[in-house]
Each structure stands twice: as C-alpha cells, then as structure tokens.
Amino acid sequence: MDSSCPDTDAAAGARRDAGGRPPATTAGGAAAQHVPPGREPRTAAEPDADRWRILAVLLVAIFMSLVGVSIVNVGLPSIQEGLGASRTQIQWVLSGYALTFGVVLVAAGRAGDIFGRGFLFVLGAAVFTLASLAAGFASDPAVLTAARFVQGLGSGLLNPQGVGMIQQYFRGAERGRAFGLFGSVVGISVGVGPLLGGLLIHLGGAAEGWRWMFFVNVPVGLLAVALALAWFPRPLLRRGHGRTAGKVLSELDPVGALLLGTAVLALLLPFIEARAATSAWWWALLPAGAALLSAWLLWERRYRAAGRSPMVDLAIFRVRSFSYGSALIGLYFLGVTSVWVLLALYMQQGLGHTALESGLIGLPNALASALAANWAGRHVLRLGRAVVVGGMLSVLLGLALSVLVIQLEDRGIGSEWWLLATLVLVGLGQGAVVSPNQTLSLAEVPLEYAGSSGGIMQTGQRIGTSIGIAVVTAVSFTVLPAAGWAQAITAGFAMIAVIISCALAVGVADLRHRRRADRGPA
Structure with a gap:
C-alpha cells in the first residue's frame, strides 16, 4: 500500500531462483521455505508505528462487510413482502453478492500488491457503502439485485487488502495477535448480523424494515473511509519503482485474471x-x-516461464503450510457455513420463531468465537496447527450435542433453546480455526504475493460455501418430506460433520509433518 514501507520494497524487488521457487523474502522477512512460522528474524526496518491504527481501520471495514452479508439472511422474507419479489429474484438478491465477491478476490488481491493496498481498500469501502445506500432505496427487485452485485464487488476489493496489510505491517507474534483480533471481529459481526437484522425488521415493520439492513452500513462505511484517509501512510497509491504503464499491465496479468x-x-x-x-x-x-x-x-505457468510476474505464482503451492492451509479452510467452509442456514430454517420454518428469535440463537456462539479467536491469535505461534485441530474437534462435539438437543426437542423433552449452549462449542472451534489457520498458512508466503495468496484462500472459502450450502440443504430437503424437520436437520448436520472430518484429516496431516520437520532428520 505504501511505497515507503521497506518490507514492501524488498519483497517487490525479490526474484526467484533458477528452480522457480518463491522469492526468499517472505512477509516476515525470512526464507520462505526454511523458517518455521513465528521464528522469522527481525529485519533492519522497525515495525511501522501506525500499524495498530491501520488494523483498527481494517477491522471497521471488515465488520461492515461481514454484517452486510449475515444480516441479509434473516431479512429475505421481509424483502419478498416489501418488493413483491419472486423466489428466483430473492435468490439473486442473496447470491449476486457472493458471485461478484468470489470472482474478483484474487485479481483484487494482486492489484493491491501492485498499485497499493490502501488505495484498493479505500476504493472497495467506498463502493460497498454507496451500493448499500442504493440497496436501501431500491424500488424493485432488479435494482436491489444490481446493488447487491456492486456490494459484492466492493467487498471483494477491500477484503484481500486487509489480509495483505496485516502481512505487510505485522511480524511474528504480533501478526498472530492481529489475525486474532481480525477473527474476533469476524465472529462478532457474523453473530450480530442476524440479531441486528431481526431487530431492524421488528422495529421497521415486515414491509419496510429490510431497508434499514442496508442503511446501517452507510455510517460505518463512511467512518472506515474517513479513518483510512486520515490514518493510512502516504501515498496510498504506490508510485515509482521505475515501472511504465506496460510494466504495470504485465504485472496485473489481465488474461490470467x-x-x-x-x-x-x-x-x-x-x-x-x-x-x-x-x-x-x-x-x-x-x-x-x-x-x-x-x-x-497453463497460462500462469507459461506467463512465469516467459519471465513475467503472473497474477498468482503457482510455486507458492509448494510452500507446504500454504497448500495444507488452503485445502483445510476450503473444506471447513464447505461444511460449517451451512450450520447457520439450517438453523435459520429450523427455527423459523420448523418451529415458527420470528427472525429476531432466530437471530438470538447464534449470539453466544459469536461471542465465544470472538473470545477464542483472540486467545488463539496470541498462542498460535507457540502451539501451531494443534490450535486448528483442537478447534475442529470442538466444532464436531458442538454439532453432535446440537443434534442431541434437536432430537430431544422432537420427542417433547427439553427445549430448542438448549442450542444456545451447544453452539458455544461450535463458536469456540470457529475462533480457533479460521484466523489461526490464516496466520499459519500465510506465514511463509512472499509479501509481494500476500494479497493474491489471501485472495486464493478466500476464493476457496467462497466456492466451498456455495457448494456446501447447495449440497447440505439438498440433503436436508430430501429427508424433510418423509421424516420432518428434526430428522432433516440431523441429516444436514451429519453431512457437515463428515466434511469437517475431512478438513480435520488435512489438519492432522499437517500437524504430523510439522512435528517431523521440527525433530529434523533421524
């Protein structure tokens, strides 16, 4: 983002060796493939004094973008009533955001690596804010869908810059803490979104309350843009380095994008x-x-072989921590995201609760996730992949106990509100998986590819989310007509548990590899 940052300049000037390995300089200033995460030597440059203010701005914008996603899930019936939208139109209101978000992530991350992450971050936050305003004033489903597409574009621009800037401005244990705070905000925003959406619909009415689910983003977005312009180092748009327009275009790799x-x-x-x-x-x-x-x-390989800078240097997948972490988080999101889709269906359609009551079910989970992410961020460099493995075990236990609660409620024993307790275990696991995995996976990735590498991981999450929701809900709706809601949700949770067990297997394999590497040759 800032051309004056020594880490950025050093990484931008790094070159690969004859074997095609990633540059030796990582985001932590260490050898990319030989130094364990968190043990990087400090470079001559001291950490940037503005790094914590930069992180505060990132967290404000990430909070806005994630609340903007989760809040819509409970508001779809209100949107359908207020605009008279069809089922297909409502589906596109939900999906248009996910599409543009997923499509631009890697290209936006690479553009931030080249042009400056701060510039792309501010642009993305501004686009998201304006699109939220347009969505709130939408007069028909087509306008609302178009605004959601633009919202996704804005979120896709700003999210990989956040990951890239944490890589750029934080090192060692501080980076783990920064990602831990990042994860805490993720947990809080995902949990607060449905509750806030239900409250706004309750206050604004079923026909018009949905508009405030978009308007609420506007003051937060304006704050994020204002703080970024005030606190980000200058210049926001990286200049110089003797690069012509043709050189910049070559680094952007438009065909690859x-x-x-x-x-x-x-x-x-x-x-x-x-x-x-x-x-x-x-x-x-x-x-x-x-x-x-x-x-x-094929194109990326040939582009690299021709001596150019590809959008993604495929050699980063030979960095084992990155390849393992990318596979793990893609599988994890393939399963875990569907938990909240199924619970919303169960609470509202299965048991007849309101959107506000449905939103309440996830609040303790969100708080537990935030606390766990903060703790894990402080200890991940000491405990390593064991934190992530433990987190997935907690999620599996929480799912099993949640199924028990649902089955007991179906038999007239107990109450569905016991889910408030069992889902805390899912939240604790969530906080111990997402941010720690990001810290470990990106620790050895060269800084010049921090944005695009983060974009790859987030793209895997988006693809996993879309596939997982489609598959898991299909399983539940197949069971529903013959067996009822309790059995349908149980079948869906069982499918989720199988998927998360696959992610757990990847985590265990990486944990064993790291322990063998730490012991060294026999």
Whole structure:
C-alpha cells in the first residue's frame, strides 16, 4: 500500500531462483521455505508505528462487510413482502453478492500488491457503502439485485487488502495477535448480523424494515473511509519503482485474471442456481469451469516461464503450510457455513420463531468465537496447527450435542433453546480455526504475493460455501418430506460433520509433518 514501507520494497524487488521457487523474502522477512512460522528474524526496518491504527481501520471495514452479508439472511422474507419479489429474484438478491465477491478476490488481491493496498481498500469501502445506500432505496427487485452485485464487488476489493496489510505491517507474534483480533471481529459481526437484522425488521415493520439492513452500513462505511484517509501512510497509491504503464499491465496479468474470474463464475453459478431450482442446464457449466481453471493454470505457468510476474505464482503451492492451509479452510467452509442456514430454517420454518428469535440463537456462539479467536491469535505461534485441530474437534462435539438437543426437542423433552449452549462449542472451534489457520498458512508466503495468496484462500472459502450450502440443504430437503424437520436437520448436520472430518484429516496431516520437520532428520 505504501511505497515507503521497506518490507514492501524488498519483497517487490525479490526474484526467484533458477528452480522457480518463491522469492526468499517472505512477509516476515525470512526464507520462505526454511523458517518455521513465528521464528522469522527481525529485519533492519522497525515495525511501522501506525500499524495498530491501520488494523483498527481494517477491522471497521471488515465488520461492515461481514454484517452486510449475515444480516441479509434473516431479512429475505421481509424483502419478498416489501418488493413483491419472486423466489428466483430473492435468490439473486442473496447470491449476486457472493458471485461478484468470489470472482474478483484474487485479481483484487494482486492489484493491491501492485498499485497499493490502501488505495484498493479505500476504493472497495467506498463502493460497498454507496451500493448499500442504493440497496436501501431500491424500488424493485432488479435494482436491489444490481446493488447487491456492486456490494459484492466492493467487498471483494477491500477484503484481500486487509489480509495483505496485516502481512505487510505485522511480524511474528504480533501478526498472530492481529489475525486474532481480525477473527474476533469476524465472529462478532457474523453473530450480530442476524440479531441486528431481526431487530431492524421488528422495529421497521415486515414491509419496510429490510431497508434499514442496508442503511446501517452507510455510517460505518463512511467512518472506515474517513479513518483510512486520515490514518493510512502516504501515498496510498504506490508510485515509482521505475515501472511504465506496460510494466504495470504485465504485472496485473489481465488474461490470467479473466480466465480465473470466468472459471470461478462457472463453478459457482450451478450451485447458487441449485437453490433456486430454475434449470438443470446450469450444471453444464461445471465442466466448462474445470476447463477454464485448467487453462488458467497453463497460462500462469507459461506467463512465469516467459519471465513475467503472473497474477498468482503457482510455486507458492509448494510452500507446504500454504497448500495444507488452503485445502483445510476450503473444506471447513464447505461444511460449517451451512450450520447457520439450517438453523435459520429450523427455527423459523420448523418451529415458527420470528427472525429476531432466530437471530438470538447464534449470539453466544459469536461471542465465544470472538473470545477464542483472540486467545488463539496470541498462542498460535507457540502451539501451531494443534490450535486448528483442537478447534475442529470442538466444532464436531458442538454439532453432535446440537443434534442431541434437536432430537430431544422432537420427542417433547427439553427445549430448542438448549442450542444456545451447544453452539458455544461450535463458536469456540470457529475462533480457533479460521484466523489461526490464516496466520499459519500465510506465514511463509512472499509479501509481494500476500494479497493474491489471501485472495486464493478466500476464493476457496467462497466456492466451498456455495457448494456446501447447495449440497447440505439438498440433503436436508430430501429427508424433510418423509421424516420432518428434526430428522432433516440431523441429516444436514451429519453431512457437515463428515466434511469437517475431512478438513480435520488435512489438519492432522499437517500437524504430523510439522512435528517431523521440527525433530529434523533421524
């Protein structure tokens, strides 16, 4: 983001060796493949004095963007009533955001690596804020859907810059703490969103209360932009380095960006449309998406072989911590995101609770997630992958106990409100998985690819989320007609547990590899 930062300049000037390995300089200033996370030697440059203010701005914007996602989930019936939208239109209100968000993540991360992360961050926050205002004033479903697409674009611009700037401005144990605070905000925002949405609908009425779910983003977005302009180091747009316009265009790798963006779009659309059940023809996009992804991989290899800077240096996947962490978090989001979709259906359609009551069920979970993320951020460099493995075990235990509560309630024993307690275990696990995994996965990635690498991980999360929701809800709705809501949610939770167990297997494999590496050769 700031050309005056020594870490950025050193990383931008780094070059690969003849074997095609990533540059030796990492975001922590250490050898990319040989230094365990958190043990990087301090470089000659002292940490930037503004780093904690920078983090505060990042957290404000991340809070806004994540509340903007979770708050909509409980407001779809209100939007349908207020605008007279069809089921398909409502589906696009929900999915339009996810599409543009997922499509631009990697390209936006790379653009931040080149142009300056602060500039792209401010632009993304401004776009998200203006789109939220437009969504609140929407007069019909088409306008609201268009605003949601633009919201996703803004969020896709700002999110990878946040990850990149934490990599850029924090080192060692401080980076773990920064990602821990990042995870705390994620946990709070995801939990507060549905509760706030339910409260706004309750106060504003079923027909018009949904508008305030978008208006609430505006003051937060304005605050984020104002603080960024006041606190971010100058210049926000990186200048100099003797690069011509042609050199900048080459580093952006527009063909690679187009191929990857189109591939992600083709892979996401069938699973998003599966929820609306509009046409089986959407599934024909899956082989097209796979072909585009193969073409992107081939292009990136050739682009690198020609001596240019690709959008993603595929050599980073040979950094074991990054490849393991990317696979783990993609699988984890494939499963865990559906928990809240199923619970919202169970509470509102299965048991007849209001949107506000449905939102309350996740509040203790969110608080537990925030506390766990903060704790894990402080201890992840000492405990390593064991934190992540322990977190997934906690999630599995919470799911099992939640199924027990649902089954007992179905038999007239106990109450569904016992879920407030069992979901705390899921929240504790969530906080111990997401941010610590990000810290460990990006620790050895070169700083010049911090944004695009973070974008890769987030893209995997978005694809995992879309596929997971489509598959898990399909399992539940298949069971529902014959067995009722309790059995349908149980089947869905069982599917989620199987997926998270696969992520757990990846985490255990990485943990064993790290322990063997620490022991060294026999």
